[in-house]
Amino acid sequence: xxxxxxxEGPVTLSEEAFLTINCTYTATGYPxxxxxxxxxxxxxxxxxxxxxxxxxxxxxxxxxxYRKETTSFHLEKGSVQVSDSxxxxxxxxxxTGGFKTIFGAGTRLFVKA
Amino acid sequence: xxxxxxxxxxxxxKTGQSxxxxxxxxxxxxxxxxxxxxxxxxxxxxxxxxGAGITDQGEVPNGYNVSRSTTEDFPLxxxxxxxxxxxxxxxxxxxxxxxxxxxxxxxxxSGTQLSVL
Numbered sequence: 001x002x003x004x005x006x007x008e009g010p011v012t013l014s015e016e017a018f019l020t021i022n023c024t025y026t027a028t029g030y031p032x033x034x035x036x037x038x039x040x041x042x043x044x045x046x047x048x049x050x051x052x053x054x055x056x057x058x059x060x061x062x063x064x065x066y067r068k069e070t071t072s073f074h075l076e077k078g079s080v081q082v083s084d085s086x087x088x089x090x091x092x093x094x095x096t097g098g099f100k101t102i103f104g105a106g107t108r109l110f111v112k113a
Numbered sequence: 114x115x116x117x118x119x120x121x122x123x124x125x126x127k128t129g130q131s132x133x134x135x136x137x138x139x140x141x142x143x144x145x146x147x148x149x150x151x152x153x154x155x156x157x158x159x160x161x162x163x164g165a166g167i168t169d170q171g172e173v174p175n176g177y178n179v180s181r182s183t184t185e186d187f188p189l190x191x192x193x194x195x196x197x198x199x200x201x202x203x204x205x206x207x208x209x210x211x212x213x214x215x216x217x218x219x220x221x222x223s224g225t226q227l228s229v230l
């Protein structure tokens with residue numbers, strides 16, 4: 001079945017450091033890939049998405065590229081801020097299995113001033 | 114705009130009690146779903162619906178029932194609560210029903226924190 005694996009956290013960085021959160025997936029069909037972010041006490045919200053191979057999703061300085069050859073969708077940001085502290089979830093939505101969205105376990109990011 | 118509204122925000126139950134978690138959306142979304150969030154396990158799909166009158170099971174459906182009588186509402190019922198159901202529950206919806214596309218994002222409610230003693 002479909003699955004998403006992302007790096008375990010927590011990840012602790014200093015402000016202005018470079019961020020990478022790794023995500024790999026297994027899927028049948030032609031999935032779209034997503035990164036969602038969860039701030040404390042809130043529900044998840046979409047950060048960015050990519051719908052086909054080689055697409056790059058970007059938002060708020062975050063980027064991720066859909067790599068079909070390595071089945072990966074790593075999240076990157078060149079300079080993190082304290083306000084980026086949150087939990088980040090990689091997810092896929094496939095056109096098989098009822099179009100369900102499958103999530104990774106989440107990676108908690110702490111950014112220190 | 115209200116978006117996806119979940120009630121209650123917090124609930125404490127005793128083992129064996131029943132309750133219903135409410136979810137309503139005002140975006141005319143055909144697709145609705147329930148997830149539970151547990152530490153280290155991410156979000157796991159409980160049940161989902163692609164339109165009024167249509168529901169199906171997700172990864173962890175045991176102990177939960179759903180129904181979808183209207184487009185707006187998708188309640189989740191715990192028939193006999195167990196400590197293993199202590200979790201944070203999220204309702205999420207998206208555009209599209211049986212014709213949903215893979216690139217449609219999910220809109221989430223703010224969650225219900227449930228403790229079963």
